Amino acid sequence: MTAPVLRVKDLRVHFFLDEGLVRAVDGVSFDVRPGQVVGIVGESGCGKSVTMKAILQIVEPPGRIVGGQILFQKDSAPVDLTRLSPKGAELRAIRGAEIALIPQEPMAAFSPVHSVGEQIIEALRLHERQWRPSGPRLSRTEARSMTVDLFRSVGISMPDARVDAYSWQLSGGLRQRAMIAMALSCRPRLLIADEPTTAIDVTTQAQILNLLRDLQRRHGTAIVFITHDLGVIAQMAHYVVVMYLGRVMEQGPVEQIFHAPKHPYTRALLKSIPSVNVAPRTLLPTIAGSIPHPLGRPRGCPFHPRCPDAMPGVCSERVPALGPVGPDQLASCFLYHQDEAIEP
C-alpha cells in the first residue's frame, strides 16, 4: 500500500471575526492516495472551500489554521504544510508544481489583462527547476509550444490561436479547459478542483468531467474534488467526505456512501436528488429547516435541529465523534456509537 499523497489530520480552521468566532473547519481528517479522487461534498458554508484553501495555505485573514496537520508526501518523507510559512519559498515551490488548484470561476480566475497563454507560461517558468531539474532554461518559443501542446491535450481546438486569447474571449468550456491546462502544466501530484463544473452548463460539464477522469488516469494525479453536486461525486470520486458546518458527518468509499449511507444527513442529501424513476407529481423531499448562521452553531451535534432521527437529550447536548459504521466507512452520529468528540 503506497503512502497517501495527502493526509489531513484533525484540521481546524477558525475565523476570528469582530462578531465572534466562526469554526469554519472543525476536526476534518481524510487521506488521499495516489491516483485517487476524493470528493468533498456539502451545502454552502459547510467548510469545504476553506479546507481546500487550508491545504494550499491561502486562507484569508481573519481565518487561521488553529490545529491539526496536513501531511504532504514529498519525495520520501511527509511534510506538514501547516508548519510551513505561508509566504515562504518552500510552500511556494509546492504550490502550482506539486499541488495545483482549479479554481471555481474560470472567468474571474484568469487575469483579464493578460492572455491565457502568458499566464500558463508564467507558471511553467516559475517552477521550471522542479519539473525540469537540469538542462537549459526554458526559452520563449519552447514555453509557447509547450503551452500549445497542453491546450491540445485538454481538448482545446485551434490551440495555437487560443494561446494568445484573453480569458473573456473564450467560451465557458474553453476557459475551464484552459484553467485545467494551467493547473496541470507542471505535472502536480495532487489537483484540487474547487467546484469546477458549477459555472458551466450540463453538456460541457460532462465533457470536463470526462477530461479530468482521462487526465487523471493518464498521469496518475490524485484529485481532491469539491462540489455540492452529488451526481458529480458519484461519477468522479473514489472516496467521499460529507461535511456540514465544518465537521465531517460521514466519509467512506463512494459505493458504500451511495448504497449504504448511514448518517441521517447523507441519507437526506441522497433522498433529495430528483429521480427519474419516481412517479410524477411526487413531492420532492427536502431537508427540514435551513443552515444556521455560522455564528449560531447549535449545541451538541451540528445537524440535530434538522435531523429526523435526533434523540432529545443526547444529540442536543454532546457532539459525536467520527466512528466506524462499516468497512472503511466513518460517521459521526450517536445512532451508531456513543463516542464523543474531544474539543481541544
Next chain:
Amino acid sequence: MTRYVLRRLVLLPALLFLFSVTVFAIVQAPPGDFLTTYVATLASSGSSISAEQVEALRREYGLDRPIWIQYLKWMENLAKGNLGLSLEYQRPNAELIGERLVLTMVLALLSFVFTWIVAIPAGIYSAMHPRSVVDYLLTVVNYVGVATPNFMLALILMWGAFAFFGMSVTGLFSPDFVDAPWSVARVLDLLEHVWLPAVVLGVAGTARLTRVMRANLLDELNKPYVTTARAKGLPEWRLVVRYPARLALNPLVSTIGWYLPALFSGSLIVATVMNLPNIGPLLLRALINQDMYLAGSILLIYCFLTIVGTLVSDILLAWLDPRIRLEER
C-alpha cells in the same frame, strides 16, 4: 478606437475656435480697456497723460475699433503664428510666454513624477497591510494633505524656512541666474530651487492618488484571479504588482490626462505666492490690466493643454486595457 481618436482630433480646432471666442469675451468683459487701467496707474503714481495722448495710443493699439474687429485681428495674427503684442510690456507675447511656459511645464512634470513615484508604492503598501500602523499614518497624512490648499502649504513651508533657517525660498533661480542664458549651471540652479514648489504642488495630488490606489487595490485583492496566482506559487510582491496592481492602475491612468492640465492651473496660485516665473502670474497681471492679447493667448494655451490632456488620457486608458481596445473587433 482609432475612429474615436480621429473624431476628437477633428473636433479640436472647432473647440479651440469656440474657446477663443469665449475667452476673448471674458477678457474684454470688464468695462474700460487696457488704457483705462494704464491711465489710472499713471495717475496714482503721480504722472499724468493728456487726453490726446490717450486717444493716440488708443488708435495705435487698435483699441478704438469695435470688439469683433479686435477679435478678428487677434485671430488673424494667431493664424500667422503671431501671438500678438503685450500692451503692458510692449514686447511680443510669444517672447514673454516662451520661457515661462517651459518652466511651467518643467514644474508640472516634476510635480507629476514626484506624485506618482510616491503615491503608487505607498498605495500598494497600504493595501497590502491594511490597518497597520504605517497604513494609519499614511491615511492621516493623506487626509490632511488633501485638506490643505496648496498655497497654504507653500506659505507654511516658506515661513518655516524663513523663520527657522533664514532661507528665502522664492523664485526659481538664484539672483545671478535669473536672466542668464541657459547653461548647465543654470539648469542645476533650477533643480535646486524647483523641488520645493514641485513638492508643494504635488502634495494634494499625492494624497488623493494614494487613497484611490489603496481603495482600488483593496477591491482587486479580493478577486479570484489573485487567489489563483497565489495558488500557482507566485511570491507575494510579484503577484500583487503584476496582477491586481496593474488592474487597479487602469482607472488611475485615465486620470493622467486630467492631471497635467490641473497641474498647470494649480501651479498658478503657488507660483504667485512663491514668486515663480510661470505663465500663471503673467496671466494674473494680464487679466487685471486687461492686456487682452496676452491674457487671451495664455488662456487659449491652457484650453489647448486641457483638451490634449483629456485626449491623451483616453488614448492611454484604451491602450492599457485590452478589454476596451479589442471591443471594436
Next chain:
Amino acid sequence: MSVLAPAVPVTAEDRVSVASNWQLVWWRFRKHRLALASALVLLLLYVVVLCPDFFSTQDPEATEARLAFIPIQRLHVFDGWRPAPWVPDVVGKRNPTTLRMEWRVDESRKIPVRFFVTGYSYRVLGVIPTRIHLVGAAPTDGRERLHLLGTDRLGRDQWTRLAHGTRTSMTIGLTAVTFSIVLGVLLGGISGYFGGPADAVIQRLIELLQSLPTIPIWLALTAALPRDWSPQQVFFAITVILSLVGWTTLGREVRGRFLALREEDFVLAAELAGASQGRIIVRHMVPTFLSHIIATSTLAIPAMIINETSLSFLGLGIRPPAISWGVLLQEAQNIQTVALAPWLLVPGAVVILSVLAFNLVGDGLRDAADPYSQ
C-alpha cells in the same frame, strides 16, 4: 421515511424589522466615530456662521494702526488652581527706529475674562437686537485689550474677523454646491430621462465646460467683475461662477443614473401601474440615488471652500471690506510679515480643519449611503 419540511415556527429573530432608508443611513453613519466627530465640528462652525457677532470680541471693522501686530493673548482657564479664566496683558513699546508700536505679551499682568458679557450691539440674524457676546474682558478701566488671536497690521482683532470670515466662507461653499446640485440634477435629469436632442445638446455643453481649464477661467471671470460692485453682489457672482463648472460632474452622474434607471423593471412596473412621469421621477427614481448625491455633494463643498479661499487670497474673490478666510490670508502673503506675526496664518488652520471635517463627513456619508458596503 420522508423528511418533508414541517411548519417552521416563527421565532423572535425571524420577525422582520422595518426601517426607512434614511434610518439605515443614519445608523451606519453613527458607527463611523471619526465622521461623527467631524460632523460635530461642522455643526459648531455653522453655529458661528449663524451668529458671528456673538463670538466676536470687537467690532470687526475697528482699525487702530497703533494696535498693529499684537500677539496672541492666550486664554488660560485656571488661575493657580481656581477656575478663573484670564488672558495675559500686552505691553507696548515704541520702536525708536521705525517709530512703530511693538507689542509683547506680559504674563504677569492678568486680565480676567468673563463669559456672556455685554459688548457692542448687533442683531441676531439681522432681526433680534442684543449686546451679549460669548466672551469678553471683565471691564475694570476700559483699557483692557482682549485679542484672542492677535491683531493684523491695521490693528484689527483677528478672532473677530475669523468669526466673520467663517460666515462668508462656509456659506459660499454651501450655496455654490447647492446651485451645482440644482443645475446638475435638473440638466442631468432632463438629459438622461428624455434623451434625444436635449440629451445631445446638454452632453456637448458638459463636454465643453469640462474642457475648460478651471482655475484660469475662474480667474478671468472674477477679474471681470466690476470693481464697484457691492460685497453682496460680488458674493453672489462668486457663487455663481464657482458653481458654473462644478455642476458638470454631477450632471454627468445624474444623467448616467437616469439612463440606467429608465431601463429598470421597477420603473416599468410603475409606468404600467399608471403613475405619471413626474411621480415616477420624484418618488421612484430620484430616491435611489439621493443619498449618493448628498454624499458626493458634501465632498464637493471643501473643494469650493478651497477655491474661494484661493481666489480671495489672490485678490480676485471676495473683496475687502467683506471678510472671508481668503481675505484674511491675504495679510499673510508677505513672508516677512508672517515671520513677524505668525498668528496671521491661523485662518489657514481653520480652512484645513473645515475641509478635513467635510471630507470625513462626506466619506462617512458615502459609505453609509452605499447599500452594498459591508
